Amino acid sequence: MKPAELLAKIRVVLCRPSHPGNIGAAARAMKNMGLSSLYLVTPRQFPDPEADARATDAVDILAAARVCASLDEALAGATLAVALSARPRDLGPQPRAVREAVGDLLAAAARGEVALVFGNETTGLSNEEVQRCHAAVTIPANPEFSSLNLGAAVQVLCYELRLGAYGGTPPSADPTTPFASPPATHDEVEGFYAHLERVMTDAGFYNPAQPGRLFPKLRRLFGRIRLEKDEINILRGILAATQEKTGFGRRD
Ligand code: SAH
Numbered sequence: 001m002k003p004a005e006l007l008a009k010i011r012v013v014l015c016r017p018s019h020p021g022n023i024g025a026a027a028r029a030m031k032n033m034g035l036s037s038l039y040l041v042t043p044r045q046f047p048d049p050e051a052d053a054r055a056t057d058a059v060d061i062l063a064a065a066r067v068c069a070s071l072d073e074a075l076a077g078a079t080l081a082v083a084l085s086a087r088p089r090d091l092g093p094q095p096r097a098v099r100e101a102v103g104d105l106l107a108a109a110a111r112g113e114v115a116l117v118f119g120n121e122t123t124g125l126s127n128e129e130v131q132r133c134h135a136a137v138t139i140p141a142n143p144e145f146s147s148l149n150l151g152a153a154v155q156v157l158c159y160e161l162r163l164g165a166y167g168g169t170p171p172s173a174d175p176t177t178p179f180a181s182p183p184a185t186h187d188e189v190e191g192f193y194a195h196l197e198r199v200m201t202d203a204g205f206y207n208p209a210q211p212g213r214l215f216p217k218l219r220r221l222f223g224r225i226r227l228e229k230d231e232i233n234i235l236r237g238i239l240a241a242t243q244e245k246t247g248f249g250r251r252d
Contacts, residue, residue, distance in 0.1 A: 001110050003165035007034045007036075008034075008036060010105070010116065011039055012030055012115075012118065012154055012158075013081075013115050013116065014038070014154075016044070017040065017044065018121050019121060020043075020044075020047075020051035021050045021053075021054045022149070022150040023038075023043060026038065026118075026154040028054065028151075029155035033159055033162040038066070039115070041069075041074050042068070042069065042070075046065075054151075075117075078113045079108065079111065079112030079114070080113075080134055081133040082105065082114065082136065082137050083137070084116060084118045085119065085136055087138075089130040089136070090127050091131055092130035095137060096136070097137075097139075098138070098140070098156065099160060101135070116154075116157055117129065117132075124147075181230035181231075182228065184227045184231070188229065192232050192235055197215070202247075202248035
């Protein structure tokens with residue numbers, strides 16, 4: 001199954017969220033990471049302008065969110081329900097750290113629908129809610145301050161799932177940087193070194209009879225930055241202008 005299809009089978013369930021802003025933040029976190037299915041169990045206030053504002057371009061996820069009267073309703077159709085909790089709960093499943101659990105969550109998503117169940121901002125998940133889940137996952141945060149903001153917890157889960165679904169290297173939007181040109185070839189770089197050597201020799205900066213470490217060092221410097229064609233042209237243009245003015249390195 002393709003990574004995007006796997007992520008589409010993972011739903012985020014927010015139990016009794018109090019702050020519409022957190023619902024919006026969760027929607028944004030989901031869309032940023034390629035998830036789309038949001039369930040809200042008795043939200044205190046929804047829809048709400050604050051949720052829309054925090055969701056920004058993820059308002060489509062809010063518009064499609066399913067508002068449920070109970071957790072059972074939100075879990076209908078799911079084959080695996082996972083409780084998200086900062087602390088172990090009475091009679092609940094033993095929590096695993098998120099990165100260790102991601103492989104199993106994705107394997108389950110390949111076979112059925114997976115629900116990630118998040119708790120209320122103040123009280124977290126109730127024991128009854130946790131006991132309805134088959135597994136528990138924790139974000140291994142600072143033990144002295146382990147409870148994340150609800151939207152932030154959704155973000156961490158969605159990010160780990162995205163990394164897992166794409167085998168650690170999700171595609172980026174556009175790997176090219178503005179104004180980049182193709183990489184220079186070996187012969188173009190060698191042409192630049194030869195040009196530089198002529199100008200430096202005539203300028204008295206370099207003595208081919210006593211080369212020392214200058215060229216190995218310059219090769220190391222330029223090798224590190226992986227010169228592009230445009231950059232070679234600029235550097236050779238500078239050398240050519242210097243030759244023009246000073247006569248250094250002229251061939252004639
Ligand atoms: N004060 C609550 C936590 C509320 S945070 C408590 O102590 O339980 C809101 C929700 O975000 C939690 O119910 C949980 O689903 C999720 N969450 C926050 N921090 C988390 C962590 N470190 N690991 C897993 N889930 C976390």
